[in-house]
Amino acid sequence: MPQLLEIKGLCKWYENDKDQYEVLKRIDFSVNKGSFVTIMGKSGSGKTTLLNTIGLLDNFNDGTYKFKDQDVTQLNEEDRSIFRNRNIGFIFQQFHLIDSLNVAQNIELPLLYHGGYSRNERIDMVKQSLRDVSLENKFNSYPSELSGGQQQRVSIARALVTKADLILADEPTGALDWKTGSQIIDLLYDLNKLDKTIIMVTHDGDLRKYATNCFYLKEGIFCEEDNL
Ligand SMILES: Nc1ncnc2c1ncn2[C@@H]1O[C@H](COP(=O)(O)OP(=O)(O)OP(=O)(O)O)[C@@H](O)[C@H]1O
Ligand SMILES: [Mg+2]
Numbered sequence: 001m002p003q004l005l006e007i008k009g010l011c012k013w014y015e016n017d018k019d020q021y022e023v024l025k026r027i028d029f030s031v032n033k034g035s036f037v038t039i040m041g042k043s044g045s046g047k048t049t050l051l052n053t054i055g056l057l058d059n060f061n062d063g064t065y066k067f068k069d070q071d072v073t074q075l076n077e078e079d080r081s082i083f084r085n086r087n088i089g090f091i092f093q094q095f096h097l098i099d100s101l102n103v104a105q106n107i108e109l110p111l112l113y114h115g116g117y118s119r120n121e122r123i124d125m126v127k128q129s130l131r132d133v134s135l136e137n138k139f140n141s142y143p144s145e146l147s148g149g150q151q152q153r154v155s156i157a158r159a160l161v162t163k164a165d166l167i168l169a170d171e172p173t174g175a176l177d178w179k180t181g182s183q184i185i186d187l188l189y190d191l192n193k194l195d196k197t198i199i200m201v202t203h204d205g206d207l208r209k210y211a212t213n214c215f216y217l218k219e220g221i222f223c224e225e226d227n228l
């Protein structure tokens with residue numbers, strides 16, 4: 001499978017007047033197109049920081065990052081946002097839907113941000129994404145009228161609507177009961193079969209069976225599972 005992204009020697013630290021705190025320490029990380037990658041590790045090991053860095057939500061201090069052969073460190077702030085919008089969809093533990101917007105409007109947001117689509121095109125794309133997550137009948141509903149699992153499916157539809165190749169999921173089942181969580185994982189697995197690349201942070205060791213690659217993060221460094 002061709003490579004989608006390649007990170008080398010990634011370092012990230014936080015600093016204040018007195019100290020420097022290194023969260024990611026020379027991480028090497030490559031992902032091929034079509035992979036289903038899981039990242040596990042204890043609380044505070046740097047999983048979210050790594051995912052946010054991969055998703056260009058966070059900057060890093062040292063290292064290289066190529067996405068589809070483009071050196072993303074060369075992008076300015078505005079181009080990074082455009083690049084992120086076109087290439088990467090996000091799913092969060094707490095869904096991050098906007099309560100004052102209905103389901104269709106929530107899913108439409110990345111398309112408005114993307115620009116260039118007519119209203120009819122946007123509606124068609126929103127409907128298609130809702131079909132992908134089997135929620136066609138919730139087009140006009142508000143997030144507060146949906147169950148947790150349905151809200152997560154809406155957030156997956158929002159991640160899909162721009163046709164981004166890469167989906168980043170930070171503990172997407174963390175706020176759901178076991179059964180609803182497994183339905184979300186099944187959905188992500190189906191999307192992976194349709195060629196979406198998925199990188200998922202999870203605490204659930206059982207999800208290894210879905211993964212093409214498993215990474216274990218300990219204090220900002222990848223390690224073997226046994227040393228976690
Ligand atoms: N903005 C920040 N300023 C300073 N330190 C931070 C900041 N964000 C995160 N950290 C620190 O970086 C470390 C890694 O945080 P991160 O959120 O990536 O952990 P995590 O592995 O996702 O944990 P969890 O499983 O609890 O979500 C933690 O020690 C955290 O306190
Ligand atoms: Mg986290």
